[in-house]
Amino acid sequence: MRRFAGLILWLVLTPVVRAQTAFQGSVYFLAGIPQGEFRTNVDNAGFGLDFDFGWRFLEVPVFLGAEAGFMIYGVEHRREPFSLTIPDVTVDVETVNNMAMGHLLMRLQPGLDRLWPFVEGLIGGRYFYTRTTIESEQQREIAASNNYEDVALSYGYGGGLEIELYRKPTPKRTQRFLIHLGGRYLYGSEAEYLRKGSIRRENGRVVYDVYRSRTNVLVWRFGVTFHF
Numbered sequence: 001m002r003r004f005a006g007l008i009l010w011l012v013l014t015p016v017v018r019a020q021t022a023f024q025g026s027v028y029f030l031a032g033i034p035q036g037e038f039r040t041n042v043d044n045a046g047f048g049l050d051f052d053f054g055w056r057f058l059e060v061p062v063f064l065g066a067e068a069g070f071m072i073y074g075v076e077h078r079r080e081p082f083s084l085t086i087p088d089v090t091v092d093v094e095t096v097n098n099m100a101m102g103h104l105l106m107r108l109q110p111g112l113d114r115l116w117p118f119v120e121g122l123i124g125g126r127y128f129y130t131r132t133t134i135e136s137e138q139q140r141e142i143a144a145s146n147n148y149e150d151v152a153l154s155y156g157y158g159g160g161l162e163i164e165l166y167r168k169p170t171p172k173r174t175q176r177f178l179i180h181l182g183g184r185y186l187y188g189s190e191a192e193y194l195r196k197g198s199i200r201r202e203n204g205r206v207v208y209d210v211y212r213s214r215t216n217v218l219v220w221r222f223g224v225t226f227h228f
């Protein structure tokens with residue numbers, strides 16, 4: 001079995017190493033839905049942006065690259081006096097629950113005229129952090145602090161379709177503009193994190209309700225891709 005898997009890997013990667021490449025970049029809007037234990041603790045969707053970049057091989061239907069993105073899965077706003085000694089000046093206090101992520105990815109994607117279906121695998125990590133910011137009425141940041149943070153291993157698979165809207169042949173390669181529609185299922189190791197409502201203030205003290213679980217999430221992506 002191991003020899004067979006090694007043969008398949010060799011058959012895929014040998015032509016990739018020898019192939020000519022072209023740069024590819026994408027930007028996406030994200031919608032993430034927690035899964036499993038993570039959904040038990042965080043029952044709302046998250047939204048954010050994602051970017052990937054890398055090399056598309058011209059002779060084989062393979063893309064190798066990296067991606068980085070972020071997602072916000074909870075926001076709280078409130079007005080507070082600037083201090084106990086200056087209660088007549090109020091400020092905006094915003095607490096945001098964030099999930100940043102980065103992965104290495106491999107995508108198999110044949111071009112079928114204007115349609116580019118794909119499947120992909122990826123591995124990397126995710127960084128969970130909750131940040132509170134104090135702003136003036138002019139939305140100028142006065143102070144900020146990370147309330148809680150943790151990291152988790154992240155890996156998964158995905159698939160979807162890109163639709164070519166524009167192409168321009170050049171002497172070396174064809175430039176393209178495509179619409180991207182896709183989804184990913186990301187498995188996540190256990191991590192500790194806060195959710196909306198996790199920070200409580202009691203008798204002048206701050207109390208954190210910390211949650212811990214695996215961090216699986218289903219991510220839907222809509223965006224644009226460029227072949228250069």
